[in-house]
Amino acid sequence: MSKFISEGHLVWFQKIFFERYGITFLFENNNDVVSIKCDGSEKIVSFSNLDMAFYKFGESNLNCYEWNASKENYIGVIESVLKAPSSKELSQPIINLHANGAIINYDILGLTYWMLNRLEEVGRTDLDNHDRFPAINSHAYKYDYLERPIVDEWLDILQQVIQRVWPNLKLKKHQFSIKVSHDVDVPSRFAFSTPFGVIKSMASLVLKNNNIKLALMAPFIYLGSKNKIHPLDPFNTFDWLMNISEKNNLKSAFYFICGRTDTSKDALYEPEHPIIRKMMLEMYNRGHEIGLHPSYNSYNNPEQINFEAQRLKKVCKELGIEQSQWGGRMHFLRWSHPTTLQAWNDAEMSYDSTLGYADRPGFRCGTCHEYTGFNPVTDTILHIKIRPLIIMDCSVIAKHYMGLGYTEKAFDQIIKYKRICEKVEGNFTFLWHNSFFNGKKSFKLYEDIIQS
Structure with a gap:
């Protein structure tokens, strides 16, 4: 076994590949060569050029190269030229097909592990005024691939290799979906x-x-x-939001604050308030989802996240609200990796949808597909799913971020990401606050984004 690839990594890779391809591949590690095998076949796909930099915490010494897929007769799902973070120069060719399978000379597994489990964020101190890791400090921003789902692109290349090695395998077909959610920070003015x-x-x-x-x-x-x-x-736009979702066969998720750890940042309401209870029940009865929006200072306090999660579930139980999954998002997108994720997992939540940047839209995790979480510090596979956030309303519109306002430029920017998510058959996870409307242009912009 490699010094930097554990048995836990291999089991997690197996889960990720099953979620992506619908096949349970067998993963083996021999002298720093990871191989995947398929039941009933002697053929092997091997990753022969593992990169230790993908398994290190914090700021890395990764460079970023480019690989032209078309020159090796592969198709880039977004563009022919793929970005390839690596601490080593790329070996050419990247993919060697042979009679017994294939050898891949770029560490797609390491890239997937590093991006999905946010290793570059562990222990970072270059944070913003809300103690968040900002997009502008990320490797993806520095090397100009934040706007691309880099993991999805490489896993699509790998899918093409798998289909050539095992042409009779029936791989999972994904469907593009819109995951629209609303953080209920201020339900009323x-x-x-x-x-x-x-x-x-x-x-x-x-x-x-x-x-x-x-x-x-x-x-x-x-x-x-x-x-x-x-x-x-x-700020009472809830009925309108539900109407738009229902008109477009979507389910809205409404995430409620259930604690007060900073009186200047958290909500004025309590989840037990009769108005909030009535609102939750109406949302549920109309087929929408109720979720959690943990308070401002809970992101590094697992006990507080658990308290707020149980408080929400208690209120919902009293109302007769029963859901197959419980998800949500951190207030202000505050996140300390992997402490916050572990807290969500331990509070028995089904998914978290925080992992997008506040200062820029894009693919913080390199994917728009939901996936199984992993704690890279404890080397533990988690039960919780991560649903990456691609766009937050204020990231594009607000003056202190991109500042595009409720304009055609804002529409074009947001739709660009929607189209990319469609291309990789992922989830366009889209946050729009109920309180983030200001005049007819804002309502039209929201409706156009949903319908386009």
């Missing part, structure tokens, strides 16, 4: 505020937004939100 808070909001609406009309309506909306959020509340 006014309903959960205090009278003084409403007055502050009114002043802000006049001085910062020049929205005198809404400022004058604020007291009436506040007073009219005792049993349910007033329909004129600008």
Whole structure:
């Protein structure tokens, strides 16, 4: 067994390959050559050029090369030229087919392990003001492949090799899907505020937004939100969001905050509040999903994440909400790898959908396919699935990020990622907050993204 590839790695690779190809391959490691075999066949696909850099934590000494798939008679699913992070110069050719199988001279397995399990993020200190690892510090951003699902591209090349070595194998066919979700940070502009808070909001609406009309309506909306959020509340877009999803045969996931670890960042509501309970039940009855949005300072506190997860499940149980899976996303996309992932796993959550960057859209994990989590520190396969986040509304639209506003440029940027996800038959995982609408252009932009 290699010094840097464990038995746990091989079992995890087997799971990843089963999820991707629908085949249980046998993985073997002999003198730093990993081979995959298939039942009923003597043929072998071997990875002969393993790269130790893919198994190291933190900032790596990886360079990034390019490989032209078409020159070796393969088809790049996104482009002919694939990016190839590596600490070694590429051996040519990358793929050698022979009578007994194939030898692959680029460490596709290592790349998959390194990207999916976010090894470059472990122990990093070059974080932003919310203690998040930013896109601009990532290898993918520095070498210009953040906009490409690099793991999906290479696994598609590997699929072509598998089909040539074992032409009679029936590999799994994936279907493109849209996974739309809504972090319920602020369900109402006014309903959960205090009278003084409403007055502050009114002043802000006049001085910062020049929205005198809404400022004058604020007291009436506040007073009219005792049993349910007033329909004129600008953040009460839930019915509209569900209508759009239902119109397009989609299921929306609504992630609720169930704790308060920072009073300036977390929600004003409690999940037990009658308005929230009524809202959750209506969403569930309409066929949508209820999920968790752990509080601001819970990302490195496993006990707090577990407390909030159990709190959500308790409220849902009381309401008769039964779901086959429980998922969600961290507040502010705060994440410390692998502590946060392990906490979600230990809280018996089904999936997490945090892993996208706040400052840029793109493929943080190198894939838009959901996959089984792994703790690279403890060398343990986890039960939880990772559902990478591809686009967050404010990453593209907000002034402090890309700043494209509710424009055609924003639409083009977002649709570009949607089309890429379609090409690799993955999930377009798309976050749009219920409170992130501002006028007719914003509603039209959202609907156009869903329908295009």
